[in-house]
Each structure stands twice: as C-alpha cells, then as structure tokens.
C-alpha cells in the first residue's frame with residue numbers, strides 16, 4: 256500500500272470476519288486524507304466466491320453486506336475492484352458497488368445464488384439490470400451461469416480486462432480517475448434501460464425457468480426481483496429484493512440446493528475400509544488412454560478424454576464400426592470446438608483395429624457390448640498387451656468388476672468407471688471399487704473423473720452398483736402401477752410434477768426398452784420356459800411385470816422404433832404422444848390377468864416410486880456399497896435427473912420424515928406383500944427407532960460388516 260493507495264485483500268468468501276474487515280478498512284481509507292483511491296483485491300489471487308454458505312444455517316453475525324456495499328458506493332474516493340479468478344454472488348455484488356471494475360482475462364463472474372435456491376441479495380438484482388439492461392441481467396440471474404471476463408467486458412460489467420496483473424491494472428486505473436466525479440459511477444443512481452417489450456421479455460423468461468427446473472422457486476423469485484429494477488426506484492427495488500430473499504432463505508428448496516453444493520464436494524472425499532482416503536492416496540498421472548469400443552458410450556468417453564487434453568487410442572474390431580466411430584468422434588470434437596471458438600484437437604486421437612497400439616497407454620477404458628464373456632476376453636487381451644502398470648477400467652453399467660479383474664494379471668489395477676449416456680454430457684461418473692482395486696487405482700479414477708468435468712462418486716461392486724440397483728426397483732413400481740390401473744402418461748406427469756425433467760416411461764423410450772429386456776434375459780428372468788401366451792407375473796420368488804417384455808416382443812422399443820410407451824411421428828422421433836394402442840393393450844392385459852383397474856393417485860405414484868428409491872438407498876448403505884447418503888443423492892442428482900431442489904432420494908426422505916416414509920412403505924407393502932422391495936429396510940427401521948437422527952448421524956447406525964467403502 257502506498258500513501259495514496261489502500262489495497263484490501265479479501266478471502267475466498269465474505270464471512271462475518273471478512274465483512275467486518277472490509278467495512279473497517281474502507282472506512283479508515285475514506286477518512287485518511289493521504290488516501291486518494293482504494294483497490295479491493297482478493298487474497299491468493301482469488302477475488303471473491305460470494306457469501307459464506309456455511310453461515311446461512313447459523314444466526315447472522317458481523318456487518319451485513321448491503322450497507323457495507325452502499326458505504327463503498329457512496330464514498331467520495333474511487334474504489335476499484337481487481338477481479339482475479341472469480342467474482343461470484345456477493346463477490347460480484349461487492350464489485351458492482353465499486354466505482355470501477357478490472358478483471359483478469361481468465362476470471363469468471365456470475366450471480367449463482369439461484370443454484371443455491373436463493374437470489375442475489377446484496378443489491379445484485381437492482382444494480383446489474385441498471386448496468387447491462389434487463390435481458391442480460393435476467394439471463395445471468397435466473398441461470399446463475401458464470402461468464403468470462405471478455406463477456407463481462409462486452410456487457411459493461413467490467414471496465415477493463417488484462418492479461419497481466421489485475422491488481423496493478425486496478426491501481427493504474429484507480430490513480431487515473433482520482434478527482435473525477437463519482438456520481439455517474441454509482442449504479443444505484445442509474446435508471447434501468449428498458450427493452451421495448453418488457454412484458455414479453457419476462458413472459459419468455461418465466462417459460463424458460465419453469466421448463467428448466469419444474470417447481471423450483473428461486474428462478475421465479477429472481478425474475479420478480481429483476482422486474483422490480485425495471486419498475487421501481489432503487490430503494491424500493493432493494494426492499495423487494497429483500498422480501499423475495501426472505502421467501503427463499505429458509506425454504507426446503509434452498510436447504511436442498513445448499514445440501515447438494517456441499518454433498519457434491521464431499522463425494523470427492525472418498526475413503527475405503529482399508530484406511531485409504533482421497534487425501535492419503537496418490538493418483539497416477541494420465542497422459543494417454545485407450546478406449547475399446549466405439550459405440551455410443553465409447554465415442555462419448557473418447558471425446559471427454561480428448562477435451563481434457565489426454566491423447567487417445569480408440570480401438571474397434573471392424574473397419575465399418577471404426578469408420579463410423581471415427582466420423583462420429585471427429586464430428587463431436589469439431590462441433591464442440593466451433594462452439595468454443597477453438598480448433599478441434601483431432602490430432603489427439605488415433606483410430607485403429609489393433610489392440611497392439613495400446614501397449615504404451617497409461618490407462619484403458621473398455622466400453623464394449625454389455626456381455627460378461629466378451630468383456631472378459633477383452634480384459635484378458637489387455638492384460639497381455641498393455642504395460643504392466645497400465646490401469647484397466649470398465650464402463651460396465653452393472654457387471655461384476657472383480658470378476659473382470661480375475662482374468663487379468665493385475666486385479667489391483669482394475670476399476671469400474673461407469674459413465675452415463677451421453678458420456679460427454681452427463682456429469683456423473685460411478686467409480687466402482689472392486690475388493691482388490693488398489694487405493695492408487697481408485698484415486699486415479701476419481702481424479703480422472705474430476706479432470707473430465709465429472710462428479711465422481713466411489714461406489715461398491717454389487718449388481719447395478721448404486722444408481723442402476725435403485726433404478727430397477729423404481730422402474731418396477733412404475734410397471735406395477737400400470738398393471739393396477741395407471742397409464743404411462745399419468746405416472747410420468749406425477750413424476751414430472753415432482754420435479755424430474757422426464758418421467759420414467761419417457762426416459763425408457765429415450766434409452767430404448769430393449770436395454771432392460773437384455774438385462775432381464777441375462778438375469779434369467781426371461782427364457783424359453785416363459786409361456787409366451789400367458790407370461791408369469793411371478794418369477795424368482797417375487798412379483799414380476801411382463802409388460803415391457805410384451806412391448807419389446809411387439810417391436811415397441813421406444814423412440815428408436817417410433818413407438819414404445821408413447822407414439823412418435825417416426826423412428827427416432829422425440830415428441831412423445833399418448834398412444835391409444837397402449838391404453839387398449841393395458842386394458843386387455845388387465846382383463847387377461849383378472850386385474851381390476853383402480854384409481855391411482857399422484858401421491859401413490861410419487862410415494863411408491865420415490866420412497867422405494869430411498870428404501871434401497873438405506874439397504875445400499877447397510878451393505879456398505881455407498882459410504883454416505885450424500886453419495887447416493889449425488890448419483891441421482893447427476894445421473895438420473897433427480898430434481899436438485901429436492902436434494903436427492905435420501906435428503907428427500909429425511910425432509911419428509913423417516914417415520915412417514917416407514918409408515919407409507921408399510922402401508923404399500925401390506926397392499927402388495929409380493930413386492931419385497933416395498934418392505935421397509937432394516938436401517939430405516941433402526942433410524943426411526945432412534946428417533947430419526949439427522950443425516951450426518953446416520954453413519955453411526957449402520958452396522959454393515961462387508962463394506963467396500
């Protein structure tokens with residue numbers, strides 16, 4: 256700090272102590288006659304990540320943000336924000352209260368409060384529209400997306416962008432504006448520039464936010480707060496912002512979204528029963544990788560690896576598959592590069608028919624057809640071809656990872672990396688830890704997932720792992736509800752009202768009914784002993800619904816065949832329409848089996864589908880196949896379209912009340928004694944018996960003996 260200049264570093268978040276420090280320091284600087292200008296900069300090269308989310312659950316302490324920012328804006332000396340790395344949430348609101356803003360070229364800015372179930376509550380909904388206009392402010396505030404320094408410059412959010420040292424650039428700017436009038440730089444003095452069709456703009460935004468996150472409160476409140484900036488003077492608009500924030504702050508949705516924020520980060524802090532942990536196991540560097548199989552999954556995985564800067568050797572067994580795979584991957588890379596305004600890194604991937612080309616790679620991800628015999632032959636060959644210390648990973652969606660390891664010379668280097676279709680889009684990566692997977696192997700897979708932009712969750716090696724093990728039961732309930740009187744559209748509507756982006760039957764049509772059909776055949780549930788005319792509704796000792804098998808036999812595979820649970824305009828069509836043929840098919844089916852259709856309520860649909868997910872989640876915890884309820888929730892939020900504003904199946908069960916979940920499952924199980932998965936799990940009963948402790952204490956009640964995590 257020079258005589259004329261006062262530089263005040265912030266820590267990553269605006270905790271009570273930091274707010275106190277800024278308030279006092281800026282007041283001192285404004286009083287000190289030697290000081291002509293002030294620069295606010297971040298500590299360790301990070302400007303500010305916003306308010307301290309951990310403080311939300313506690314009683315507020317320290318000076319509030321709004322008056323602090325007002326004091327800065329009202330000051331008689333220029334204050335310049337030096338934005339390095341990030342200015343997010345309250346951090347950007349603080350910068351908007353400064354008179355000038357300088358950003359480093361690599362900085363990202365945004366108002367992500369909506370992703371936490373909140374809205375920018377330190378004047379952001381009122382200052383930003385005055386700076387950028389309504390449409391841009393609505394976009395940033397209702398989506399919470401981060402923008403680059405360049406976009407911020409274009410929008411007028413920052414005054415300068417520098418490739419050099421942002422603090423030095425801010426100092427230079429601060430000294431150059433000493434003595435200039437500050438009134439025009441005070442955003443709260445500005446009128447909000449209005450679009451021609453203000454109502455039309457807001458109507459369009461409300462349609463978008465409702466489509467993006469059905470039932471979410473925060474995006475709608477964000478739009479209302481921005482509307483206040485369009486229609487009210489600043490001080491009234493600020494009141495409106497505060498009132499709207501109060502409707503969100505203690506809501507269940509805000510709690511769920513903030514839970515997701517921390518649960519997502521906690522998933523990366525994995526641990527194994529042998530004491531290996533995320534912070535004591537060293538991941539292996541991965542510079543080159545092999546991908547075996549260029550079907551839909553292999554192509555997406557190859558694209559992920561290349562985009563993360565990893566050289567890829569992609570292997571197929573037939574020229575035709577290799578050619579179509581090569582065209583597809585190159586096309587995906589070129590489209591992505593065009594979107595980002597960069598050159599496609601096509602040189603980073605080679606395509607070959609020879610496994611020998613894998614001899615020098617650091618790691619291989621197998622993505623061949625979901626058939627154990629085929630996968631075993633691939634792993635045996637990889638074991639012969641690859642370097643002795645190369646990791647061998649499988650993208651299987653539910654087969655036994657340890658059985659695959661047994662055909663290799665390196666079981667400790669074998670691990671599951673279960674991507675979700677489309678692999679280059681979906682954020683979830685289940686890392687399946689076989690009983691022999693070494694800590695270094697698990698660490699490498701988890702770290703590689705993060706490098707690919709995934710949310711990596713360590714799970715145990717059981718059939719279906721975590722996500723698909725639970726999904727099967729959820730799908731079973733949906734099928735049973737059809738037998739009992741519901742229609743596919745009724746079930747889907749209830750689930751979409753709950754918040755799922757797509758109902759389960761639309762999802763089934765999207766992915767293809769034949770996938771589940773193959774899995775049931777492999778599990779011995781379908782075979783020559785099944786009477787084709789009157790397929791049994793009881794198999795392997797429990798109720799079984801043959802409806803999806805019958806649809807597959809009719810060639811109704813979903814979107815790919817133009818009809819499934821719904822009707823589509825053509826094969827590959829996306830627009831799902833209720834199909835009268837399905838309605839009569841279900842009536843005939845119920846008649847044939849003597850089932851009298853009954854009225855199914857939306858509540859029953861949601862409870863039977865959602866509580867059975869949580870119930871199996873408790874069994875997974877009991878079996879030690881997931882280390883914490885948060886991990887299960889992150890699998891469902893990032894892999895299965897579970898609505899973030901409801902936290903996840905386990906969080907939702909805690910919110911509803913475990914005793915209620917137990918009581919409803921008992922009720923449905925009494926009605927359907929031949930559906931074992933409606934029977935409440937032991938852990939659920941034990942937790943209710945222990946007066947339903949908070950989620951953080953559930954671990955103490957888990958008595959699993961064979962945990963793999």
Ligand SMILES: C[C@H](O)[C@H](C)C(=O)SCCNC(=O)CCNC(=O)[C@H](O)C(C)(C)COP(=O)([O-])OP(=O)([O-])OC[C@H]1O[C@@H](n2cnc3c(N)ncnc32)[C@H](O)[C@@H]1OP(=O)([O-])[O-]
Pocket residue numbers: 268304305306307308309320341343344345346348367368371373374375376377379517520521
């Ligand atoms: C008034 C105002 O209107 C309103 C009301 C608000 O301002 S509400 C708040 C708005 N701000 C946000 O939404 C930003 C949220 N944070 C992020 O987006 C990212 O964190 C990051 C800033 C881009 C850094 O990413 P990263 O990848 O480098 O590290 P990380 O692993 O994510 O985070 C590193 C560690 O910091 C913790 N952390 C990060 N941001 C935090 C925050 N705002 N509050 C509390 N902890 C935070 C995080 O939990 C992790 O902890 P641990 O796991 O190490 O124990």
